[in-house]
Structures are given as C-alpha cells and as structure tokens.
C-alpha cells in the first residue's frame with residue numbers, strides 16, 4: 001500500500017462526481033512518480049443517498065459539523081467511522097484533500113479530525129483551488145485547528161515534492177503553510193500560468209467506479225479553459241480577471257481526454273464560458289471537429305441566432321447560467337452586468353436551438369423583498385417554457401465580497417463578534433455563510449425570512465421543472481434505466497444534460 005491517500009472530497013457539486021483539481025493533482029503525482037491511492041468519496045455518498053436513506057446535507061449540516069469539531073457529536077462520529085471503514089481510508093501516513101469549494105470544507109475538517117484522532121502521527125494536507133484563492137488570508141486560520149497540518153497555497157504543479165512526504169520535509173517545500181508555536185507560517189503563493197496547467201486525468205479504477213455510478217455508464221471528464229472571472233458580482237468571491245488557454249492546447253488536451261476515456265462528452269468547469277464570446281465561438285468549431293458534446297457555466301450576453309446555432313452544431317448540449325434574480329433592482333444591487341431582456345432572449349435562443357438552459361437562482365439576497373421576489377416569479381413564469389431546469393440557492397454571506405465589506409450598503413449587520421471563540425477559526429477558515437442579520441431583525445428572523453423566500457420559489461417552480469424534464473425524456477428508455485439503476489434515475493443531473 002502507498003503511504004499517500006488523495007481524497008476526492010464529497011459534494012464537489014450536485015452534478016459531478018469528481019473535480020478538475022483532483023484530476024490535475026493525479027496527473028502531477030504520476031509525473032513525479034509518487035505512489036498514492038485516489039479515493040472518491042462521492043461514489044460512497046451517492047450510494048448512501050439512495051441506499052440506506054441518509055440525507056447527507058443534514059448529516060453534515062453546519063450545526064452537526066460545528067458540534068463535532070468543537071466538542072462531540074456521537075451520531076456524526078459513527079457516520080465518519082463508517083465512511084473511513086467502507087472506503088479504506090485507514091492506514092496511510094499522509095492525506096491530501098483537494099478542496100474545490102466552501103461547500104465541502106466542513107466535511108473535510110470532520111474527516112481530518114476523525115483520522116487524526118485515530119492516529120495522531122498522520123499528516124493532513126489541504127489544498128485545491130478554493131483554499132489557494134489569491135488574497136484570502138482567512139483560509140490559513142484553519143492551521144489553528146489541531147487536525148490540519150498544512151495548507152498548500154497555489155498551483156501544485158509549481159513545486160517539486162519530495163518522495164518522503166513527512167511533515168519535516170513538507171515544511172521545506174514552497175507553498176506548504178503550517179503553524180509553528182502558535183504562529184502561522186504563510187508561504188508565498190506558487191503559481192503556474194493557465195497554459196501550463198496539466199490535463200486532468202484519473203486512474204482506471206476511479207473511472208470504472210464513476211461509470212458504474214452513472215445512468216448510462218458515462219465518464220464525463222472535467223476540464224477548464226480559463227481562470228477567474230471578469231465580472232465583479234457583489235456576493236461572489238471569485239478572483240477578478242480572466243486568462244485563457246490557447247485554442248491549440250485545448251484542442252490537444254480534449255483530443256487526448258476523448259481517446260483516453262473513450263468518451264464523447266466533456267464538462268467545462270469555468271466560472272463564465274461567455275466571458276470571451278469570440279474565444280468560445282472559435283473553440284466550438286474546434287470541438288465540432290472532435291465530435292465532442294459539451295456544456296458549462298456562463299453569464300448572459302447579447303448573442304445572435306447564428307452564434308447560438310453554431311454552438312449547437314458544434315456539440316453544445318447545455319449552458320448553465322447565473323440567472324440569480326428576475327428583478328431589475330436586485331440584479332443591479334448584485335452588480336450583475338445584464339438586463340432582464342437579455343436574459344429572456346438568451347434563454348429562448350438556447351432552447352429554440354436545442355441547447356438546454358439550466359438556471360441558478362439566489363433566494364433571500366439582503367435587499368430582496370416580496371416585490372422583487374414576485375418579479376422573479378413573474379420572470380420564471382414568462383420564460384418557463386424555455387427553461388430546462390433550475391437550481392435555487394439561499395443567499396450566503398462570504399468574506400472577500402462587496403456585501404461583506406460594505407454591509408450597511410445592503411442593510412445588514414454582521415454578527416461575527418457573537419461567534420464563540422471555539423468556533424472562530426473554523427468559521428473564518430471554512431467561509432461558510434458568515435452570521436448576519438437584516439437591520440431591525442435578529443439572525444434567526446433573518447434566516448426564517450430567507451428560508452420562506454427559498455420555499456416560495458422552490459415549491460412553485462422546481463416541481464414544474466422536474467415534470468417538464470421527465471416529459472422531455474423518452475419514457476421507455478427512462479423506465480428501462482429506472483429498472484436497471486433505480487437510485488440514479490432521478491438524480492443524475494450532469495448526465496441528463498447531455499441527452
């Protein structure tokens with residue numbers, strides 16, 4: 001058995017089983033001839049959701065995680081023990097967790113604490129695009145936690161790792177930050193240009209497992225074309241800017257992925273595919289030559305019919321948008337650079353050209369009221385025939401966002417000072433929603449208002465989206481898949497977007 005265990009952290013996204021970052025790390029470790037085992041917890045979690053009946057979002061709720069991390073939570077501890085045992089996570093000396101979003105960070109802390117309590121001599125390293133974001137010093141607070149040994153700051157391909165990954169050796173490596181006698185040692189960020197980024201790869205057993213967990217035995221590699229985002233939405237802590245890989249590199253990488261994994265599908269993990277429409281247009285023609293189906297996240301832009309139909313002809317299957325709200329006032333408050341008319345036009349052009357439109361919404365933005373919420377409902381009603389699916393998220397307040405920096409401008413009061421000392425390092429580093437309240441309300445009342453807004457959008461529109469979606473599939477095929485893989489039929493969203 002190798003000494004290093006790389007863990008694909010759970011909840012990468014609701015749609016995907018593995019992350020781009022894990023794939024890049026896999027390629028890098030292979031190039032360095034470092035032996036390791038890559039374990040995909042998403043597979044286990046996915047089975048758990050539909051198997052023994054766990055609601056994982058509840059199991060790893062913020063409250064459960066915080067009580068386990070600061071004191072005890074027997075229920076969560078038993079669950080962690082099952083995860084470790086069933087996935088063979090025991091017996092390694094070093095663990096690398098690649099963290100791609102705040103969504104899974106508390107879960108990672110819980111796993112780290114559990115593993116460390118079982119064996120205090122192991123080394124726990126956290127890294128990945130989420131933790132190594134430029135300018136986000138708060139993440140290093142996690143090094144105050146006794147179960148986190150290192151946070152890697154930057155792009156792993158920029159360093160030479162020693163064969164022996166002992167703590168003493170890692171302290172000598174660039175980018176590996178740690179705490180020493182109550183002081184946090186933060187090293188400079190290691191960066192490689194986007195052009196130098198390795199193509200993400202995965203071991204065969206990992207790919208086979210992912211195929212088995214897919215409705216149609218698909219393996220959909222994740223790839224990114226660009227870094228960062230040129231927009232500056234007030235609730236988002238994405239880095240400002242945008243750099244792209246050359247089209248030649250993208251072509252070669254995707255050709256490689258297609259052949260390596262015998263797949264005709266790829267998912268682009270970019271923040272905003274339309275941040276450079278000309279680049280995407282040219283790229284789509286190259287993807288057309290490769291006969292590959294693709295999709296990803298995008299903002300809204302003014303596009304003509306020819307643009308959209310060219311994307312479709314060249315394999316575009318779906319585009320997921322950050323719609324967020326159907327209210328002009330809220331879009332302005334969010335600093336979304338788009339008008340409602342552009343959103344409607346974009347969504348209808350996609351659908352009319354056979355590209356599925358998947359839309360993300362935010363319920364309970366601080367300046368939201370029932371008038372603006374009703375505008376969003378009206379927007380959805382007016383456009384629903386062009387919407388394939390929606391995902392509704394409750395507003396969360398993150399550090400390094402405009403709303404956090406200027407709370408009074410958005411009518412909120414930040415309540416961080418009321419956080420117990422024992423939870424401070426966890427909350428600051430995990431960047432889970434920072435406690436805040438609307439002016440004149442308590443935190444609890446604020447959360448109730450947000451939940452009500454969420455419910456009124458969710459129960460009004462999600463069931464219709466689900467029914468529309470089921471109707472768009474061939475019933476006979478759906479039934480056959482239901483018989484073959486009942487627990488997957490209604491939840492394999494990424495695969496569904498490609499058919």
Ligand code: SF4
Nearest residue numbers: 229231232233236271
């Ligand atoms: S467009 Fe999306 S990724 Fe870019 S700043 Fe806005 S929310 Fe963030």
